[in-house]
Amino acid sequence: xxxxxxxxxxxxxxxxxxxxxxxxxxxxxxxxxxxxxxxxxxxxxxxxxxxxxxxxxxxxxxxxxxxxxxxxxxxxxxxxxxxxxxxxxxxxxxxxxxxxxxxxxxxxxxxxxxxxxxxxxxxxxxxxxxxxxxxxxxxxxxxxxxxxxxxxxxxxxxxxxxxxxxxxxxxxxxxxxxxxxxxxxxxxxxxxxx
Numbered sequence: 403x404x405x406x407x408x409x410x411x412x413x414x415x416x417x418x419x420x421x422x423x424x425x426x427x428x429x430x431x432x433x434x435x436x437x438x439x440x441x442x443x444x445x446x447x448x449x450x451x452x453x454x455x456x457x458x459x460x461x462x463x464x465x466x467x468x469x470x471x472x473x474x475x476x477x478x479x480x481x482x483x484x485x486x487x488x489x490x491x492x493x494x495x496x497x498x499x500x501x502x503x504x505x506x507x508x509x510x511x512x513x514x515x516x517x518x519x520x521x522x523x524x525x526x527x528x529x530x531x532x533x534x535x536x537x538x539x540x541x542x543x544x545x546x547x548x549x550x551x552x553x554x555x556x557x558x559x560x561x562x563x564x565x566x567x568x569x570x571x572x573x574x575x576x577x578x579x580x581x582x583x584x585x586x587x588x589x590x591x592x593x594x595x596x
Contacts, residue, residue, distance in 0.1 A: 404507035404596050405500065407523070409515035410530030411559050412552065413537030413544075415575035419530050420511045422582055426589045429503040433512040437492045441465050450487045454480070475555055489518060506596035516565050517558075526592065529569035531562045532576055 408423075408430070410416035420430045441447050442465050451459050451470075458469050474481040500508045510524070521527055532540075534556075541552045566572060571588055575581045 403500065403503070403505070404525045404592070405523070406507055406509045406525065406592060407515045407521060407527040408509050408511045408530070409513060409527065409565070409569075410532075410575075411537060411562060411565075412513070412555055413540040414530040414532045415540070415581070416511055416513070416530040418578070419528070419573055419575060419581065419585065420509065422585050423509055423589065426586065427505065428507065428509055428589065429500075429505050430509045430511055431496050431499055433492050433496070433510060436495055437488050438465060438467075440491050440495060441488060444491060447487065447491055451484070454483055454487065475551075475558060478558065481558060485514070485518065489520075493520075493523075507592055514559065516568050517560055521568055526570045526595065527568065528571045528573060528588070529562070529565050530573050530575050531566075532574065536576065 408416055408420060410419075417432070420432065424430050441451060442463070448460065455470060455473055459466055470484070474484050496510055500510075507525075509528075512520075515521055515524075515527065537556075538549055538552050541547055541555075542549060547555075571591075573581060573584050573588065
């Protein structure tokens with residue numbers, strides 16, 4: 403089974419692309435959703451996160467995302483330590499999940515694929531891009547974040563220019579109809595690789 407990594411900067415629309423792939427019958431693993439689930443449900447992860455960030459990381463057994471974001475997006479070293487705790491657990495969970503799938507290829511949607519140097523784990527990679535101003539507007543509208551908060555989060559990700567050189571395929575996601583057409587063609591190409 404071929405394993406494809408799907409990535410893109412915040413606001414690029416990688417989750418939209420992932421949903422479109424699912425509509426084409428492709429199994430997609432959303433690393434962000436699964437990471438949050440593991441951070442709440444794994445006693446080992448919870449203990450390590452509390453040791454790193456303090457008891458305020460959880461409110462009544464729920465992840466205090468606002469508190470965690472306020473800590474890690476201002477401190478790259480702290481973000482790196484959190485990633486070193488969470489990412490191996492997500493990778494292990496993904497491998498278990500992928501073995502249960504019955505399709506020529508699976509996709510793992512992950513925000514920091516190139517930043518973590520994990521692109522070698524995938525047979526192919528897809529990068530979703532969009533102009534920075536569109537990405538910022540999408541996140542402000544989606545999360546109610548300020549422009550400054552979005553730009554601060556973007557600083558923790560590589561720029562598209564650096565990612566373009568590393569990706570096998572690129573989907574520019576501005577117009578949804580055009581994105582859907584490109585994805586159908588890409589799905590056909592990926593099936594031919596299998």
